[in-house]
Amino acid sequence: MATDTPLRPYDSAPLDDDRGSVRPIPPGTGAAARLRRLIGIREELLAWVPEERTRYTWYGAIVLNTALVGALSMSLALGSFRSDLPLVVVLLVAAVWFWVVLVMDSWLVSSTHGTKVKKWSLGLRLLLSVLLGLFIAEPILFQIFDKEIRQEIAVGNEQKVADYRGMLVACNPTDGASTADRPECRRYQLKIAGSPAELSQQTESNASRAKALETQVESINRTLKGKMAAEQELCGRDNWIWRGGVRDVTITCERAREDSSSYRETSKIDTYEKQLAALRAEGQTLAEKKNKAAETYQPLLQRAIDTRTKEREAALDTDGILTRAHGLKTVAGSDGFAFFLTIVLHLLLLGFDALPVLAKFMSGSTMYDRILGSRFEASRRLHAEELQVRHECARMEHDVQRHRVELDANDRMQTLDHQYRTAQAERAVKERAELDARMDRILRTRHA
Known part of the structure; x- marks a missing residue:
């Protein structure tokens, strides 16, 4: 049917084929290409602007490093808060968390390629990155201030025990x-x-x-x-x-x-x-x-x-996440330099965890983005033209079918008219023969 006819012949070269390109630079391979593939870079398009390969290679390395830090943070968290877990379980959970962080950051980065991303959209992505960074940063901060936190928890627990014992002594006199x-x-x-x-x-x-x-x-x-x-x-x-x-x-x-x-x-x-x-x-x-x-x-x-x-x-708890968080808060609040160092480390770790999206903020739109955007626009126009062609083909096919039905209806109407006229002529002949026969019988009767 006409609606199955594509706009391009099936044996024509696809859009992704760069044969005959004015810059016949082969696509990148090896570990660098795999790093770029993490953030959704298409090598056949990047071959047009090989100057940006280094940029996107390090961009992929940033995403990979963030996932590795996330896995390290999860293993530290489980080792600190659940010391009873086997090492195999800790490594398995860390590997799963590595995959989750890698997938999220890869999506956050790859979704910004090509199209002109609005600032509020990047802001939402940055907020998601910050939330993810908070979850990743806290266990690392607990390890950095581990000695101070444990000392604060020990002092606090000693004070709690002393207060409890004092109340027992005061509320239970020796007499x-x-x-x-x-x-x-x-x-x-x-x-x-x-x-x-x-x-x-x-x-x-x-x-x-x-x-x-x-x-x-x-x-x-x-x-x-x-x-x-x-x-x-x-x-x-x-x-x-x-x-x-x-x-x-x-x-x-x-x-x-x-x-x-x-x-x-x-x-x-x-x-x-x-x-x-x-x-x-x-x-x-x-x-x-x-x-x-x-x-x-x-x-x-x-x-x-x-x-x-x-x-x-x-x-009394000594290794719980809430207990350690309270200990970190006490350590940060007891000394100005400790508070300053805590804020700086928080911002540093958050900035590192949000670096994949921050890099997009800082780099802005690249030549690769414009090429990919042009490819998106070309694909959109091509799809629109393809739909238009299919629509026109379908319309013409419907016209042909309508004309075929009209011709068939005319033929059937003419056939019916011919059959009707033939039937009328046959009835007239029969009636004429019957009248002649009656007339012959009447005449014979009179002569007899």
């Missing part, structure tokens, strides 16, 4: 007095059995219980003593009577005996007396423990404080 009423001591109280204050509290509680039980026992004994006195009075020989020929106690005496016996059982005086004896024995034991607590409690308290202090010291 065991409670500090629950102090809000700052809620997280620093230690539970140690046998403190003098606890034993004093237990002794006071035991004495209070013993006193209450003693009062209750005395009250029961007084009542029981009264009932026993009434029993002795009612059951005395003076109150005996003759019953069945013998002297016997009265019914009132028997009732008094039953009342006193029943009261002894219901009042549980024996149980209370045993409990009172146990409380008195416990009071003596607590008194002995209280006398010895001053000597035994303080070592237990000191041992508990030491244990909690060691746990606090072991729980």
